[in-house]
Amino acid sequence: MSQMANAITKRERDCLVFIEEYTGKGFPIRLHEIASTMKVKSPTAFNVIKRLEEKGLVESRNGMVRLTTAGKEAARKILVVHRTFESLFCQSGVPMEKACEEASDIDFLIPENNARKVLKRIDNPKVCPHGKPIRGR
Template sequence: MTTPPPPSAELSQHLALVCSQFSRLAARRSEVGVGTVSWRVVATIDRHGPLRLSEIADRERVSRPTATTVIKRLEEEGLVQRELDPDDSRSSLVSITDRGSAQLAQWRTQLADGVGTLLEPLSAEDLDALDRAAEILARIVDTHDG
């Protein structure tokens, strides 16, 4: 069995750029009512469970002060809560609340509606290709977003 050739630099760059641009377009079209950082943070906590503030900042590629500001706002809205870290009493863990889970479900519905309108004109073949690409990207994320 032969080893496949490595991906080209052009493919890697193009994929990263287009995914980022598509994510921003989807957020604009979805009218979720909050900045993308807010719903991304809630989704990250939902996916990974309670996280330290530094872990949230690292995962979202934002500064710690930005993460602190976002978490404070999400706390005030009742979407997340902080609890003492049982492994380190100097730290706290941020977890999603029931209200946060409900809001995340609403944001996801809005995203699906917004993106759905972008996808409607595509052929069945293009939709199948995007479905496969989304599966591949999800696998990459699952593998490397530990």
């Protein structure tokens, strides 16, 4: 209720981003992989996936999980915001690890268009502190 209709939780965010980053390399992802990365048991991961599925962000078939078009778009938006704030924190003197962690706590809460404005304000860096492109891939 504090968020708009299509809100996701931190857990769902972590899961979504992990799938995006993993499957971005062309490998399919298995639930077991997700569970162990998120450090939860399979049924927990299964439920998170199920919720993401209900929200139309993820598809799973034969234990293979992948993002839908909407899911990819959602992940893309989150990553733009993530890298923007990560950059802001780093520019401000926060250590990279901490910057990343804190960006992860807020990147799914802030609309992309506002992050883009912030990006301009901080001199429009093209890559995040990890060297990944901030805007389109």
